[in-house]
Amino acid sequence: MPATLITNIKQLVNVRAQSPVLRGKELAELPCIENAYLLVEDDTIAEFGPMSALRQAQGDRQVIDASGCLVLPAWCDSHTHLVFAASRESEFIDKIKGLSYAEIAARGGGILNSARRLQQTSEDELFRLAWQRLEEVSRLGTGAIEIKSGYGLTVETELKMLRVIKRLKETSPLSIKATFLGAHTYPPEYKDNHQGYIDLITQQMLPAIAAEKLADYIDVFCETGFFSPEETTAICRAGMQYGLKPKIHANQLNCSGGTQAGVALGAVSVDHLETMDEEAIRALAGSNTIGTLLPTAAFFLRMPFQPARALADAGCALALASDFNPGSSPSGNMNLVVAMSCIQMKLLPEEAINAATLNGAHAMELGQELGSITVGKKANLIVTRPVPSLAYLPYAFGSNLVDKVMIRGVWTVF
Ligand code: NIG
Ligand code: FE
Numbered sequence: 001m002p003a004t005l006i007t008n009i010k011q012l013v014n015v016r017a018q019s020p021v022l023r024g025k026e027l028a029e030l031p032c033i034e035n036a037y038l039l040v041e042d043d044t045i046a047e048f049g050p051m052s053a054l055r056q057a058q059g060d061r062q063v064i065d066a067s068g069c070l071v072l073p074a075w076c077d078s079h080t081h082l083v084f085a086a087s088r089e090s091e092f093i094d095k096i097k098g099l100s101y102a103e104i105a106a107r108g109g110g111i112l113n114s115a116r117r118l119q120q121t122s123e124d125e126l127f128r129l130a131w132q133r134l135e136e137v138s139r140l141g142t143g144a145i146e147i148k149s150g151y152g153l154t155v156e157t158e159l160k161m162l163r164v165i166k167r168l169k170e171t172s173p174l175s176i177k178a179t180f181l182g183a184h185t186y187p188p189e190y191k192d193n194h195q196g197y198i199d200l201i202t203q204q205m206l207p208a209i210a211a212e213k214l215a216d217y218i219d220v221f222c223e224t225g226f227f228s229p230e231e232t233t234a235i236c237r238a239g240m241q242y243g244l245k246p247k248i249h250a251n252q253l254n255c256s257g258g259t260q261a262g263v264a265l266g267a268v269s270v271d272h273l274e275t276m277d278e279e280a281i282r283a284l285a286g287s288n289t290i291g292t293l294l295p296t297a298a299f300f301l302r303m304p305f306q307p308a309r310a311l312a313d314a315g316c317a318l319a320l321a322s323d324f325n326p327g328s329s330p331s332g333n334m335n336l337v338v339a340m341s342c343i344q345m346k347l348l349p350e351e352a353i354n355a356a357t358l359n360g361a362h363a364m365e366l367g368q369e370l371g372s373i374t375v376g377k378k379a380n381l382i383v384t385r386p387v388p389s390l391a392y393l394p395y396a397f398g399s400n401l402v403d404k405v406m407i408r409g410v411w412t413v414f
Helices: 024-028 089-096 101-106 111-119 123-139 155-171 194-211 229-241 258-265 278-285 295-300 308-313 334-343 349-356 358-362
Strands: 003-013 032-041 044-050 061-065 070-073 075-077 142-148 175-183 217-220 245-250 269-272 290-293 318-320 381-384 402-407 410-413
Touching (some): 024 308, 111 155, 123 155, 123 402, 155 175, 175 194, 175 229, 229 245, 229 258, 258 278, 290 308, 318 349
Parallel strands (some): 217 245, 245 269
Antiparallel strands (some): 032 044, 070 381
16 A cells, blocks of 8 residues: 655644543643644554655655645544434424423334334344445544444344444444443333343343454443433443443433443443533543533434533543434534534534544543554544634534545545
């Protein structure tokens, strides 16, 4: 593979020698180089610096002139439900007419609706649909992604979903992490027998998943009407016995102790966080757990946005993710996620970009491999169209400003 040299880059964004998880004030520091070059060899970032330091060309190189353009690390989307069988726009209409997400779920819609559809759909068809979505988000600049199960809710269909994710991992150039979310909701037959379903998860699903090495993480929808903090803890502990670290859904609809449960478990991340009180914020700020904010889900459900300012100012480590799913965020567009976090949650563009790149990578334990412009990291890059400044990216929220995308040294969009 010939090397790729990108020259005259208006601004090379998020250049770092070290890759710590960023929290508090560090989140607002986005190191950049003006008028820069970047050299990619094989699948790796080999060298970068100001144009004045560029040495004469040696050997075979593809040269790309990026005059007027920014180069960023590709987005790291650390929370999605990308494998699903069908869209749910009829529930979207129900919501316009006044039903809430919780009311739709209580009528057998929501997650149960997706589970019924998924049970009727073959593994090959699920793979085909997921592949299309993966191509779509990678065209929008996503280079690494976490994907959850949780629309199966039986042993066989949870395994089916996770096998689809495994095939995506094996086939796609994107870095993919798989999360087992059997505890997404109670299937109807276990409505009055919660312990029975928890036993199914811990005694049947988990051993089968571990035997096929199908998951990296375990997730629970910790929410009033779904799984309590105690149930969440028990399920995550069972997962941890099989080497699956927790990444949990917490504090979305109600402030019900999910964040504290996640922190106590040493979760990699607690995600959503629309409803946070002082105690939850303090718990998160004092921990190594990353708080992953999903602004497009709050937007789509007309929920109050996550208190990003209060979380950042308290010293929490924050990531941004799309939550791509058919019920609460039917979009995997990370450019929109970044813009929405600035427009509605008052993150600075620098904070949002750090949260959607390096901290997103850390929320998938890929922070040493991806998420910044660092020598030796994988060359996952976005080259923008010519833009006046970095802040123009979230400002011009409706324009597609992603011009080229490189994944592991190969241009996937050019
Ligand atoms: O992250 N909140 C729980 N799970 C998803 C939504 C799932 C669905 O509605 O299909 C979420 O928002
Ligand atoms: Fe989610």
